[in-house]
Amino acid sequence: MTCVAAVVYDNVVYMGADSAGVAGTDLTVRADQKVFTNGEFLIGFTSSFRMGQLLRYAFTPPKYYADEKDLYAYMVTDFINAVRTCLKNGGYAQIDKGEEIGGIFLVGVRGRLFQVESDYQVGESAYPYSAVGCGEAYALGALSVTHTIDPEKRIQLALSTAENFSAGVRGPFVVLNTSMVNHV
Template sequence: MTCIAGVVARGRVYLGGDSAGVAGYELTVRADTKVFSTGPFLVGFTSSFRMGQVLRHAFSPPPLPKRPGALGRYMVVDFVDAVRAALKDKGWAAKQSEQELGGTFLVGVSGHLFRVESDYQVAESRDGFDAVGCGSEAARGALFAARHLKPEARVRMALRAAERFSAGVRGPFRVVSG
């Protein structure tokens, strides 16, 4: 249970996350954060703290492409292959009906915000914002409605909306940008 919300503004990405760790009816406000930077990448995860720990501490993204227009292909092929390898190596990836499954997370890089789904598909919203986790619908609505706010304030408002309308989202909230 989580909410990760991100906005692209003026060539930068702003990514925020909550602090809830939820298992059934139990809630722990975690000290370890769901959003972080690793090199030029901002990452915000849902699905599993273990997956987030692997992405933060054991994942080495391949070098970014230098060729203009190559970022989309890089994310779909090179980046995802490296994520799959790290998750598999650290015992977190799953296999169901011969299909590999990971988790869901947002990635900000080079002024773009990507969503990586559990089946490793990569998406980039035309809206310039996105959210994942159990509070994502409330967060996306708030991001849409708060276009007049500065980017970090927009992300924080989205997280507050998710906290208000989802039992699985709790502050404190952390926002990173790059």
């Protein structure tokens, strides 16, 4: 289920997501959004609505001090440690063959875009865009050829393309950007 697509443009992260909730062959269009702000962070999730609920309502991102640590180091240490604690406390994190498993989500902050994988590794693409979910490949294809258009329209186009080709992606689409977040 899901497609979350994001673009970094002019030091702003734009991120959008679909509204599909999928269980097997059943699909529900949900009102609760897969993309939201939490403090200065813009987050878009796939994997589980429960994980998204925890990241939105139970997660308190630790304060970032740029003079103490670079942003990537903060993301892979302080931020992820707080995410792991939140997901464990919320009953979402699982242990599979001795490995702790979370979920997949994108994080936009301070003009940068990070992808968190289910093993909690944090990636930052060499490209100024990313996508996750079952519509990921379609969205990435659209994003790779639309670099000359408005970033919000790029996100809409990427999500529409994913909806056209993936049974697990449905509108309406919600698009936010980091200029909308609370800066702390």
